[in-house]
Structure formats: structure tokens, C-alpha cells
Amino acid sequence: MFIRITTDPAYRSTSLGELGISSDSNPKVSLNEFTYKKGTEIFGEKEPADYVYQVMAGAVRSYKLLSDGRRQIGAFHLVGDIFGLENGSEHRFTAEAIVGTTVRLIKRRSLDMIAESDAMVSRNLLSLTTENLQHAENHMLLLGRKTSLERVAAFLIEMDRRLTAAGVMPLPMSRRDIADYLGLTLETVSRALSRLHELYIIEFVGSNQRQIVVRNRRQLVSLDLQN
Amino acid sequence: MFIRITTDPAYRSTSLGELGISSDSNPKVSLNEFTYKKGTEIFGEKEPADYVYQVMAGAVRSYKLLSDGRRQIGAFHLVGDIFGLENGSEHRFTAEAIVGTTVRLIKRRSLDMIAESDAMVSRNLLSLTTENLQHAENHMLLLGRKTSLERVAAFLIEMDRRLTAAGVMPLPMSRRDIADYLGLTLETVSRALSRLHELYIIEFVGSNQRQIVVRNRRQLVSLDLQN
């Protein structure tokens, strides 16, 4: 639908393509890059939302915390994804770099100014918000009604779609991250993955356990009752 | 921020106030009303989204189903609320009247046309979508990480805010609806409510068990770990 940011250098020069903004059409828009070390906070919940971010390299988690430390990750942001877009003045999540991560920043204010005059950009802002809403709606169904195996299967299908290259899926996030995304504990996630391995549905490759090959995609899909 | 539809007849004539649309400013926009009997479907998931709806009287539930019948209610729509607003062409939820319900319809197409020329309406569309997103984000935290008592407390606080008049909260929905909204079973909801009653935090009034008085709001809030 819109141009996706890829690792192709030709595309990296036209940034925030999903919003229909490029350096060419709006040369005055500052598009600074910034790099965060693994585990560092990009912005906190309830902080003023002065910037919108786009992942150029790495991965980001957005989450909410309860006062006793329980955590719910609302989304993972991978290369190309835009995050931190709020309509109000405050961020509604805390965002942290999962691994070393480079992001591109755009001032929220200048984005609003562009949207003011450019109906296309305005529509893309709505479109982006709608995509986030759709993801959240599907995730509510997962969190409210799916079993642990269904949740993990759904997670793998989502990640397979978003970051698999050459058949192998290199997960940037830990079991704890996955658990907090799926509303489970890390042990339950681990057991579900082991079970999928026993069933010859997935395979682990490499030295750590974060690189996964989907061996039988149809079985994986059948485990997640889409609807 | 924007004019809310109320039961005041003076306001009912200017409809869809939240979108900044009134019959005066757009006399050609058709604003038909329609009434649905208790339990009937207003629209189904994946049906074409030709209309946007506003509740004039009654209450509506929006939900998704899994193939084996598990249900997740994403939101309750009460008097004044707008629902069925999709950015794409299909509805992402099924909507049903919880009780006898009157809605006002507006053609999605004409709404788009108005938004095209009226930046204010366009902003309000984004604003409305953002509100829905915010609700979904908070609900993910509830579904993923809160205990049954915290969920029921959060539900009562939400409903208290949205439909309490003269101290009494007349819930239109059944225990099963509440359960499917909170990701619980109806028995667990019932037990939580009984517990809140034992603790002198809520009181039941009237012949059925759907009219609730919040006796100790501060205790109720403290049970729900906001964040």
C-alpha cells in the first residue's frame, strides 16, 4: 500500500515512507537518528510525546506496568515500524530497546503541521492508528480467550510473517518478553515451545534458542484458532 | 472537548456531535434511526462496513468469536457512543443489541466525503479512533495481567463513570456478557461481585441483581491496581 522502509539504502533515504513523508517533499523536516543500547528506555509512560519514532535497526518493546511490577507488553516494534505516535500529549506506554537499536525521530509538531496541509499524510496517520487498533483488538481476543499453546502458536505466526528471512526466524526478544506479550509466564512459554518442537512443528537452530525454523506452517496455523 | 450527545432533546437534534457533524451544517447527510430488539445482530464481523452507528437508547456489545464458540467482547457501547467505525471496508466485530436499542446511522461514504473537506471532522475521526485504541490498550493490560477481583473492580469503575445516575448503576448486560468482556467465566464474575458485597464495597438494589450502588468508591479503586 505504502512504501515500506527496507534495508535497501535507496529506500532508507526516503524516511517515514508509511506516512507518505520523504525528505524530498519536506526538506525542512528534521529526521535525526539515535541509537539506544540494549535494555535502555526510549521513552516512559506519561512522558510528553514530542517525537514519533521509526525503527531503522534492532527491536523495541512497548509496555505498561502495574504498581507491583506485573508487565503487559502491548507490541513489539521491528525494523520499519513506527511507534510512539500518540494523539494526546503523553505517551501511553514505556518503550525500551530490546537489543541495540537505531531509531529515526520526527517531531510530532512538524508532523501535525504537515498533516494540516497534506490530506494524504493525514489519512496515513489515521491508517496507522487503525492498524494499531486492529492489532490490539486481535490481541484482546488472544489474551482473554486463548490457551497457552494457541497464544504461542499465534505469536510464532505473527513473528514469522514479520521477520522471517530465508526460512529462519531470529527472535530478538527473551522468553520473558514473549510471556509478558502473551499474558503468560516464561516457563509456560518455554514448555509450549518445547511441545511444538516435540510435535515436529518447529526447530531450533544456532547456539541460543532464539532462532526458530517453522517446519510445518499448516499445523502451526491449525493450532491457533483464528476465529 | 466536543459536544456529547445527551438525552436532552435540544442536543438530540444535532447528531453525531462528537464528530463535529450536525444536521445544520450538513443538511444532506441522512441520519436515519433504527431500532433493534434485545439480542439481535446489528452487523456481523467481516460484513461490509457501510454505516457508522451511534447509540441513542439502549446498549450494544461488540465481540469476536473463536470457531469453538469462545467469545471476547471488545467493548460495550452505551448511550451517546459511536461504534462500527472502521477504516477498512469490513467490520472487525459483530455488534448486537444487549437490550432494546435505538441507533442512528450515517453512511460511511458521506462521512468520508465530509472529512475530505472539513479538517475538523477529519481530526475528530482520528480522535475517536485514538480513544478506541486507548481503551483497547488498557484492556490488554487487564486481560493479560489482572486477577479476577481486579478485573471486576475495574469493570465497575468503568461502568460507574459511564452510566451511573443518582448513585445507582443500572447494568444492561448479563453476567455472561461481563465475563466475556473480562476474560472470565460468569461464575467467577458472580463470586467476585459477592465478595465485593461481603466487603461492603457495593450494594445490590432492586429486584434483579443488575442495579448496583457503589458504597465505597475508594476501596474499589484501590482493588484495581491502575498502574
Next chain:
DNA sequence: CGGGGGCTTGAGGCCACTCAACGATAGTGG
């Protein structure tokens, strides 16, 4: 007054959680 739906309450079961031990890996400093 009989039937049905909605709600509550109890008894028992199960799935995911808690607690714990252990192995593997990556990072650190000698």
C-alpha cells in the same frame, strides 16, 4: 402455576503459575 432464563453457591478438577534445580551461553576480567 409451570417453564425458562439469569444468578448464586458449592464441590472438584485442571491448566497455568510458583518455586526450584540445572545446563548452556555470553560477557568479563585476570
Next chain:
DNA sequence: CCACTATCGTTGAGTGGCCTCAAGCCCCCG
């Protein structure tokens, strides 16, 4: 290059919170 350590992941044993199944009550409505 090799201990040393911290972190991560897996697996097992036992617990517990919510679910399942069931019975009974109340209210509404024919």
C-alpha cells in the same frame, strides 16, 4: 586463553486460582 559470573532457557514438582459441572433460588412471563 581460561576461570568466573550473570543471564537465559529448560524441566520437574507441587500449588492455587479460575474453570467445570451441578444444584437450587428467584424473578419474569406465558
